Amino acid sequence: MASERCLAQGCSAPGPVPKGKIRIYSMRFCPFAQRARLVLNAKGVRYDVININLKNKPNWFLEKNPLGTVPVLENDCGQLICESPIVCEYLDELYSEKKLYPTDPFEKAQQKMLLEEFSKVVPFFYKVPTGKSKGENTAAVEQELKEKLEKLNKILVDKKTKFFGGNIVTMIDYFIWPWFERLDGYGVRQCLDGAPQLQQWMQNMLEDPIIKATMFDGKTHKAFLQSYFDGKPDYDLAL
Known part of the structure; x- marks a missing residue:
């Protein structure tokens, strides 16, 4: 059972994951869940998607993940893995033919440290539109986000590479992209504006076939996020 439309309270639970398959519980516009979908697609893994209404979650989903967050990965043994970095690392080890994390332990540690640093940037992407929706002056928050993005820009300047992990797309790029x-x-x-290398990184990422095949356009994201910040997220937008 795959579900493009989100399942909410009262919807029937899907059956067991078919033998040899993998299932992801997701939400079409969730950047954290997108990380896992990018990795699955980069590895060429066939998978089922069950989209969840995160504002009105089914009880059976909360039994799988009491925190109620996505992504959640379920294999054909009924084993469940939650949290996007853990899900993605599990997938990288399970489908090891095309590794996305570096094999060198130090380089892998560097990517994990950068992910930890980026996790502190993520809240600022939400603070600006949240503040504006409340009629607040967001200049200070925007300036802080600008400074944090300039630090990311400097990493690319120092590395002199197209991507954060080198000259090919690796795990850290998929973690940051959404x-x-x-x-x-x-x-x-x-x-x-003050991060030209980061802007070039974005252009480089847009050339990646996995990004091209899985992304939504800016207009669609804007429409969903407007519904989200209005308190009425349209999870089934454009379906």
């Missing part, structure tokens, strides 16, 4: 895909939706593209 928030940059949504820049126009968040209304923070101007915060990239």
